[in-house]
Amino acid sequence: MSLHPGVFVNRTLNMKRINYIGLDMDHTLIRYKTSNFEKLAHNVMLKKLVEQQGYPESVLKLKFDYSRAIRGLVIDKNKGNVIKLSRHAAIRASYHGLNRIDYKKQKTLYKSTYIDLGDSNYDPVDTSFSISFATLFAQLVDLKDHSENHTLPDYATMATDLAVVLDQAHRDGSIKDVIRNNIEDYIIKDQEIVDGLERFKKHDKKVFIATNSDYAYTKLLLDYAITPLLKEHDHWSDVFEFTITLAQKPKFFTDNTPFLKVNPDDGSMTNVTGKVEKGGIYQGGCANRLTSDLNLDADEILYIGDHIYGDILRLKKDCAWRTALVVEELREEVDQFQKAQTTTEKINHLMAEKVPIERKLDDLISDQIENDHQNHKDKIKKLTEDIQEIDKSLSPLIKEHDQFFNPYWGEVFRAGIEESYFAYQVERFACIYMASLGDLFKQNPRTYFRSHRKSMAHEV
Template sequence: MAPFGIRRFPFGSSLLLQSTRLAQSGLVEGVGGHILRRFSSGVTIEQTLPKWEAEEGKQISEDEIAKIRHAFNAAKEKFLKIPDPDALKEMPQINPKGIYVNKNLRLDKIKVYGFDYDYTLAHYSANLQSLIYDLAKEYLVNELRYPDSCLEFKYDHSFPIRGLYYDKSKGCLMKLDFFGSIEPGGCYFGRHKACLIGDIVQHFVDAKLDFDTSYVYQDVNQAIHHVHCSGLVHRAILSDPTKYLVKNGQLLRFLRRLRENGKKLFLLTNFPYYFVDGGMRFMLGDSLGHQDSWRELFDVVIAKANKPQFYTSEHPFRCYDVEKDTLTFSKVDTFLPNKIYYQGCLKTFLQITKWNGPEVMYFGDHLFSDLRGPSKAGWRTAAIIHELENEIQIQNEDSYRFEQAKFHIMQELLGRLHRTVANSDQSEEYMSLLWEINEERRKARCTMKGMFNKSFGATFLTDSGQESAFAYHIHQYADVYTSKPENFLFYPVEAWLHAPCDIKIMPHHIKVSSSLFKTRLTYGSASSGKIE
């Protein structure tokens, strides 16, 4: 795969130039292409103040710039030294296996636990993404007549992250912040779908082929849909489960603990039963007894549920005959033990089970297919975000916290500088200092981004420290989130989970401030070298 970090985009270059021109003319391009006007009174300080007062204000500004310059130089001196280890030890460590709460949740009120299968109960190795990528590119070449050269593509594990958006008209993958704005530097050509789209678009551009970027998106979607619906990926996984699936005795412990505490359990998945059965037997087989079956852990098992339509449709349930591999014709008006059910809908599910919304909690990894419907239906929801554990581990590292402290010091200095000087008083010293502070902030931001993903940075954060659009959707559709369901083993079954009150959006984020440095920098006199 080509190095995305150095790609240039003919589709997006005009937009960047247009945005620059708009900014210079007092116009700002908003989300969705709307044009917003920057309003200005057009009145300068000199027009509103007597001359002597304007001159006095100018002298005060120069003094403040000198203070900020001294503080900036003092901060840079501190950057050359390793931060105080004692200060780092005092910073709270975030638990990579913690449960993070968006909405208060009393587990003692939860009587029913529901689970998705894929990436929720099932843990996969990194080989799965490459498998889906390879099967999809073969379909594109063999069935949709894409160039044979596409078969040379290799999946790049280091490129994609979750939560990217694709601009079908421009052929760009974008990382958005929680306002829906495009992240600066977060627009790239091009996880398995994102990587395949990126490789094809880049290949076509390099070969100077005439193509429509929206067709590439449709074709890749079709290819990946075929890989799943045809059973190609399911059969490949079951034929070599040790390569793709991860055994998980802790999951069995968690499910058994729920049963022992009188909780009801159900499995609701879009996958066919044979695939789920093969995976569950492999993952739990070493921990289950010889006479035990994973199906005994669940009161209801529903396969091929067709989420998210399951939550809004009125499709009837069908009972699945495991031995004959067929659907029966008898009406389903009750769920029997050790039976498998296909299709169905939420309305009938609630009518049969009599399980009320707030007493049900559903676990899933996909925010829109798994969790948006249950959230709107009144179920409590738990998002399983596997990337969370690794990103928290990075946030806990001293090197990351050091760079974050540097970033926030520069932010504080910039805020001070902007508040001090009026637009009409932007002297040469002001512009020089503004550029230097911005440059130090940029370096810290780039260093932090590279610790996560060199192309897109952190999954949950933008380069500017804002929560990403992906983080916003977690906040919107998940009452709690964690990296694995079995992390609930670290909490009592009757625990009360409370959302912290001192956060912006994501409770696993902690801002590392300038107090990381032993000699605290505070704004003060030029001689003190402090920044308040």
């Protein structure tokens, strides 16, 4: 049993040493009804493709399917494929549009099993709408392959067009306006998170927000999901040390952008001449300036976000703040992992039977080769049949195992026997990770999170 249920530790983190906790807003402090949210992005992108990029109206018929993609996939723009990678960037599953590419075909398509992620043809889907983005790309590829009229552009252009309309949707407010008008359809009110904010504050943990959202949208969500749930404070601004909007992460962690002060009454802005102050609402800024204004060591600050590239990866590379990642898929993955346990045990049991037979078979064949005789012919035949029998029982079990997870892609954190590329990034860049901020807030604010000693191949 884990010492800290719900919080998983990659690197030792002593919460007593943490004085400031920075929070990303969207999907970290504020939880979304993700399936609704991704569906909205899918709809908005489709409309913009038709209205602004001249796509045929037939694309509007594409229905959003939440299970079509998971986080951490990579798009092969030229070939129109979506790929799942292992921790070593080896291809472990691939689809052309909506159709699974079998292993043989995959081998002819990709000379090497390994993908060079530095190649600009490969697009890791780590936008804030990775599910809808990957799904829509796959659907458009499928539509292009199967439609009579050939008005859709080539695969790579479609990927670029999608990125353009998604970026526009963020900027012109077409997604945010829908949320503003139907907020209860998209935003979760989470008492556990709000209670945790007040509890951590009692321990003198100074909590601040650093979000890429603008002030108006930040205010909308905090007014809706934080203020009404507070028990010991009147307003969200009493809980947060300061609030940084339009932070432009990941640039926030690398560049030296100056802070602007936002007037909460009318949203107007002024230059900041002095230091960042308690209670202030800001726009822009950077981590360096914040650390020095507060007179802190970088490792006294813990930053918590949900976006592996924007919140965590660049931060870890360029700035010494400690990191925590919220991976909302984790809750289901852990639940399903437990439900799949019986199947996993059956698989392990059969593998334990298979391995010694394989070894015996190898020894007999070697003996025949080396001593140039045919004495083991019957035994070899029998052992080969035994292995085939075991494989016959194994294959439905492996399918059964995968059905506990995403029907197209399996587990988010695993690619077969190895970790997925996504899992590798989580492990490498996040000091701790959890399904929800509430999982961290349930822990004692003085917790010493210790990582397990990890075994290397030669140590087990």
